[in-house]
Amino acid sequence: MKKSILPFLLFGLIATVAFAETPIKDKLIKTGADQTEKYLSYLKGKRVALLANPTTIVGDKHFVDSMLKKGVNIVKVFGPEHGFRGNASAGIKVADEIDPTSGVKVVSLYGPKRKPSKDDMADVDLMIFDIQDVGCRFYTYINVLSHIMEACAENGKELLILDRPNPNGYLVDGPILDMKFKSGIGMFPIPISHGMTIAEFAQMINGEGWLPNKMQAKLKIIKVANYAHDMDYTLPVKPSPNLNTQQSIMLYPTTCLFEGTVLNHGRGTMFPFTIFGSPLYKGVYDFSFTPVSIKGMAETPLHMNKECYGLDLRNVDIAELKKKNRIQIEWLIELYNKFPAKEQFFDRSQSNQIGDINKLIGNDVFxxxxxxxxxxxxxxxxxxxxxxxxxxxxxxxxLYP
Known part of the structure; x- marks a missing residue:
């Protein structure tokens, strides 16, 4: 019998994904933000700005809301892709605004500019970076990190990093980016899965001289407590609209490569980065799904309203995946070999989707x-x-074993 996700789509549209804090033996991993005793007094009396999104939380509350109640003077927030409160779809430009919840000014770094200006930094004493990363070169928050570090270095401001675990911290794999293919989805000569937390990566940016003119940003780091790179970590908040399950996050180092193909990779369903297909696989694969427009996730997905056939990776055993300790290029190779129009497989020129396999993989060899x-x-x-x-x-x- 043909399997389809259509019966589950309505359920998925109203379901809330369960993310939770991760127990480690008899202790809990504690993010930098959750260790308020280590930084709250340091913030008092300073004009504070921060780079934040919905993952910027203390306990179950947003960092901004929590700090304002504690009397911290937050003068502005800088918002990355998807916006400060996470209301924008992938790739959609975000405007400056006044946050209706807190009344704080929000300056977009995903519109006309990518880094804070001199004027933006003029009334700031301390910058904070607190965003959940997922450990991949093409996940753009490490680029935002470098822009924030550059602005701090240029304007003589300190950057406080409230570190968070990397859910893919166990994995260091993939080709090193050929800098001929430097782009918004790859700025540094690192592999696809870099195996570092944001604070560790910030130290690498400084240490390797990757800021313009080899500038150095002054860093203060609040480390994650009770954490090592090979530990399992379930994210408490989805890091972006289309990484909405723990499965998608753990598969992402491999499955984001499908953005460089003519296959739908689950956008337009509630299972992005875990299912893959094309109408051309009809008769080749039994599993099928139909992408539809979903506001805030994928409003014009590839092959919209067309039944796609292909692979379902939602039940891949993540424990076994971690044991392999590799990016699983087998899936992409299988789908290429079974594609009836191979000359089109990597050709995104006929679609309205962003994706270039050379930029994603980091070379023109793959x-x-x-x-x-x-x-x-x-x-x-x-x-x-x-x-x-x-x-x-x-x-x-x-910083961690």
Missing amino acids: RKQVAEGKSVEEIYASWEPGLSEYKTMRKKYL
Whole structure:
């Protein structure tokens, strides 16, 4: 019998994804933000600005709302992609506003500008960065981090980082970005899955001289308590509209690569980055789904209102995935080999979707390797020696075992 997600779509549209704080043996992982005793007195008497989104929480409350109640003088908030409160779809420009909940001015860094201006920083004594990352080169918050660090360095401001775990912190894998393909989804010569927290990555940016003119940002870091890179961590809040399940977050280092193909990767359903398909796979795969317009997630998804056939990875065992300790390029290779129009597989020119496999993977070799039928092991081998060199360099900046 043909399997379909259509019966579950309505349920998914009204369901709330369960995210929870993660117990570690007899202790809980505590984010930097949750350790208020380590920074609250430091904020008092300062004009504070922060880079924030819906993941910027203390306990179950937004950091801004919580700090305002504690008397902290928050003069403005900078909002990244999706906006401060997370109301904008992926890729949609965000305007400046006054936050209706707190009354705080919100300056968008996903509109005409990507970093705070000199005027933006003039009335700021201390900048805070507190956003949940998922540990991938193409997840753009590490780019935002570098822009914030640059603004702080230029204007002589300190940056306080309230660190958070990387749910994919166990994984360091993928080809190093060929800087010929530097873009908004890849700014640094790192692998796809970098295996660092935001604070560790900030130290790498400083240490490797990646800011313009090798500037250095002054950093103050509140570390995550009771954390190591290989620990499981279930996010308390979805990090972005289309990473709405823990499964999607854990598959993301692999499945974001499908943005560089003509396949729908679950956008237009409640299961982004976990299901993949095309109308052209009819008769090849039994599993099917139909992307539809979903406000705030995917308003014009690829193959909208067309039945797509393909792979369902929602039940992949994440514990087994972690044991493999690799990006699973097998799935993409399988779908390429079974695609009836291979010359179109990586061609996004006919769609309104953003995606370039060379920018996502970080080179112009991978596409050719897949087309030439190179084995998985041959492709993995081609990522060396760059990957091993990165792993050695990364050790200098680690804050956690």
